[in-house]
Amino acid sequence: MAGAGNDDEALGEFELIDRFFASEADADGMLIGIGDDAAVIDAEGPLAIAVDTLVAGTHFPDNSPGDLVGYRVLAVNLSDLAAMGARPRWATLALTLPETDPVWLDGFSKGFLDLAAGHGVTLVGGDLTRGPLAATVQVIGSVDPDTAMTRGGGRIGDEVYVTGTLGDAAAGLAALGGFQVPDSAVRERLEGRFARPDVRVAEGLAIASLANAAIDVSDGLIADLGHICRRSGCGAVVDVERIPLSADLLTACAPDEALAHALGGGDDYELCFAAPAERSAAIRRALLETGTRVTRIGRLVAGNGVACRRGGEPFDVSTGGYAHF
Secondary structure, X not given: OOOOOHHHHOOOHHHHHHHHOOOOOOOOOEEEOEOEOOOEEOOOOOEEEEEEEEEEOOOEOXXXXXXXXXXXXXXXXXXXXXXXXXXXEEEEEEEEEOOOOHHHHHHHHHHHHHHHHHOOOEEEEEEEEEOOOEEEEEEEEEOOOOOOOEHHHOOOXXXXXXXXXXXXXXXXXXXXXXXXXXXXXXXXXXXXXHHOOOOOHHHHHHHOOOOOEEEEOOOOHHHHHHHHHHHHOOEEXXXXXXXXXXXXXXXXXXXXXXXXXXXXXXXXXXXXXEEOHHHHHHHHHHHHOOOOOEEEEEEEEOOOEEEEEEOOEEOOOOOOOOOOO
């Protein structure tokens, strides 16, 4: 972040909140919002709640522009609600800043609030403090407990699907870190897939009554599908030739490198889900209405862990996905 000018250094916590994050008190379901010790909301039924923290240098490059960080910190949380089949409604934000840079904050608030508005989300409260750059967002959404998707609902024989394409975000992050992509337009699109991932909320709602289990692909397909397997008490077989790869990824990387990004790179925030084979046609119809590609990539099987194969033969995967510790 760039240093703030003298006039802006006088802005305190509450002035910054009023300037960049104030919201209307009559927003849907919000009875008391920003400005009090706690928000009051009218929940009107079961809630799904998720929280994530993004730290500079760990989850996004140092010196990232504010709009990228603001968009991304909300997007990764909305993705968690999408994986549960929940409808986002409210959010809280805890933002830690090394300094008060109004230009950066203006970008951050725009990236955050524009995405929030696009998904009907109201920012109802949070905290602002000084320290190393980090942002924590909690999202709250409405969910039907009868159709809420979990990691533990998978059944042996279920088919495994993913939305969209995989690997673009990992390649985009590599490009931001110096990986050479000669085609500037391709590089820009790949970097955009990392910076501004698609949020599959509509897709999660569309498949909530059809899928037995789901997760968003944040740490890499193999790692995240492995979470479904562990919670569901089964294994999975993935046919790697079925993994959906974009033309941009295949332009930027050799085929095996592209596949490695797709299997272990993470940050795609696509949905990976498992559903009974007899619901295949219904799933494709539901996702066709959202305009999102869906691909069947494998099946849940007896056993444990995720095994990959290519052309029916075992395929060794060297990456285990992103590890937080």
